[in-house]
Amino acid sequence: MNKRILGGVVLAALVAGIAHAEVLKITGEFAAPSREASLLRSLSIDRIGGQDGSALARAIEQGLSGTHFDLMGGYAGQGNAEGSLTGGITTGVDEQPFKRREKRCVEKDSADQKKCIREEEVELRCRRRIVSVKADLRIVRNRDGRIVYSATKPFSQESSWCEGKNDRPAPVEDVIADGVRNLGQAVREDIAPTISTYDIRVRESDKGMSKDQAKRFKDLVKLTKRDVRGACDGWEAMAGELPGNASLTFNRGLCAEQAGDYPRALQLYHDAQRAGAAEGGVGADRAMRLIAGREDAAIRERRR
Known part of the structure; x- marks a missing residue:
């Protein structure tokens, strides 16, 4: 992935590299900076x-x-x-x-030439x-x-x-x-423009959830490994119980981004950031570049 165009994506992908972290794999087209x-x-x-x-x-x-x-x-x-x-x-x-000073061996053991017995600093x-x-x-x-x-x-x-x-x-x-x-x-x-496939780590904090809600939330996080859409549907259902929850809102933004609904992803990322999920700011920036990429692709298609 490209370093300049995908700065936020690269950062998120590095975070996603933490061992055993659950991630969503996403493919999108990013607008060129110019x-x-x-x-x-x-x-x-x-x-x-x-x-x-x-x-x-x-x-x-x-x-x-x-x-x-x-x-x-x-x-x-x-x-x-x-x-x-x-x-x-x-x-x-x-x-x-320029000159540099460092230690060098000036005398070795007569019985073991690999062993240094005296060092001196040389220029x-x-x-x-x-x-x-x-x-x-x-x-x-x-x-x-x-x-x-x-x-x-x-x-x-x-x-x-x-x-x-x-x-x-x-x-x-x-x-x-x-x-x-x-x-x-x-x-x-x-x-x-750049088309890139990248992994973004889901938010796993269960802050603000009851014990039962936290268990269901964690189960959905694990479900992303084998059924992403099922996990996304589960987070959407839980949002009715916990409106404005930072983790649920951010993960729903990831689901919208993966599905290609960038305007909804942008809104959810903004909401997640306001709710305390710092990752929401990076997600919102990425969603805006994806929206721009889609707009530019449509303009080029019309001009063919």
């Missing part, structure tokens, strides 16, 4: 200035392959595509010496290297000249090594190539 750019049907990747401009153009093309974009090139692309991507890329390498000559790559990019909608995407994308990698150690970093060229690939993927995450 929604105007994502509504373009065709895109021409034009000149990207800089020594690694051609490599970045290829990386962006590869990142956008398999998305809804019709990618065009050359003069025909510039004249017919709905949007044009241009920009520039700069790279830099900063390498500086090592070392080097520190920072490789940086930065791309400034924008997409213009060709019919009216409107800039629908403008971003500065940085990438950097710091490494260090010392004399006498076999820990030299990868060649600069390899680091730059990796950075360029990362930037291409970052553009894809900005302007193309």
Whole structure:
């Protein structure tokens, strides 16, 4: 799953990784952060200035392959595509010496060469290297000249090594190539929607429930492992007994999200947050992105 687009989903999925936690598996389409750019049907990747401009153009093309974009090139692309991507890329390498002190064995046991009997602190000559790559990019909608995407994308990698150690970093060229690939993927995450399958942990707190209600609630939590819809129906029925209960409201929001009823999920998550379920805020943010994703998909479908 994508780190930027699905930040809240990733966080919830990490929480869901707790051993033995019951979860609901959900699939949804999330809107691209740059929604105007994502509504373009065709895109021409034009000149990207800089020594690694051609490599970045290829990386962006590869990142956008398999998305809804019709990618065009050359003069025909510039004249017919709905949007044009241009920009520039700069790279830099900063390498500086420094010294480090550490203990080293200076005398070993004559009978056991693996055993050190005396250590001394020695000064090592070392080097520190920072490789940086930065791309400034924008997409213009060709019919009216409107800039629908403008971003500065940085990438950097710091490494260090010392004399006498076999820990030299990868060649600069390899680091730059990796950075360029990362930037291409970052553009894809900005302007193309993402379909993702993710696990969200159900809320298990029985706070505010009687002993009998808590038992039924816990049984429904366990039921999610084999019959999700049955568990959801059970939580819905219990809501009549415990209106406004944080756990029931949040779990009903999860059920609505899994069923694709995002507006209802949004309302339930807001209600759950007001009732004291902090997870409701993350759920509401996710539901809003799912609503936006569905709206954008409908717009693209109408424009085919």
